[in-house]
Amino acid sequence: MKRKEKNNTKRYTYMTWIFILLVWLAVTELNLISSRLVPSPIQVIKTFVDILNNGYNHTSFWxxxxxxxxxxxxxxxxxxxxxxxxxxxxxxxxxxRAVVDSVVQFYRPLPPLAYYTLLILWLGIDESSKVMLLFLAAFAPIYLACVSAVSKVNPDFIGSAESLGASKKDVFFTIVLPACLPDIFTGLRVAVGVAYTTLVSAEMVAATSGIGWMVIDASKYLKSDVMFVGIIIMGLTGLLIDFCLRKIENKVVFWKGK
Structure with missing residues (x-):
């Protein structure tokens, strides 16, 4: 029954994307929207093949x-x-928590570009400032997931283990950490997604390479086909990364949902 429901869900997903592609193709082929604004799927594929073979801005796609x-x-x-x-x-x-939480809660809602200029002043325009920006974006979701996960641990389990003579170290590694792993993986998946969305901001300033930079650079010259290529690639690689993380989660946290 569950397998049948899962197959039906996948069918709906495939039908949704087929519908989107058909609408996109129809709109562009009938010239309902300027190709400068929305290039056709065929043009996007041709541009991708060209970038794959010749690179972009004298830099290879890879x-x-x-x-x-x-x-x-x-x-x-x-x-x-x-x-x-x-x-x-x-x-x-x-x-x-009193020391760390307030700092995380302070910077978490700030837009990345609001403090990116400070990171450039402090760390320079090389990779350090870009990695730090993405690090700050990814740190908060994982941290908050861990704090929330610990609060969900059943105190009776901890009390029972301690009454049987378990040390704090044993309690942490045998009860607290395994109980927190599902939430940690959820936080990690969210963090990678947030970091990926921040990647464009990180590559906006003082960068000459990267998928995010490619989209920003193409926007300056109204190369919508290149922008579509970059956006689609980022979306597909994001899905692939999340798929890999879910597979790892299923292997490590094999008891989740059982």
């Missing part, structure tokens, strides 16, 4: 992809190894 993925991956890893311990400690200790 170099653009590589630098963007490097910035995203490095910042996400740094956020992961710092936000998880700080988030778990904040959820576990009110004193740590």
């Amino acid at each position: 170099a653009h992809m590589g630098i963007s993925m490097y910035r995203l991956f490095l910042s996400s890893v740094l956020a992961l190894i710092t936000a998880i311990p700080l988030g778990l400690l904040s959820g576990y200790s009110n004193k740590v």
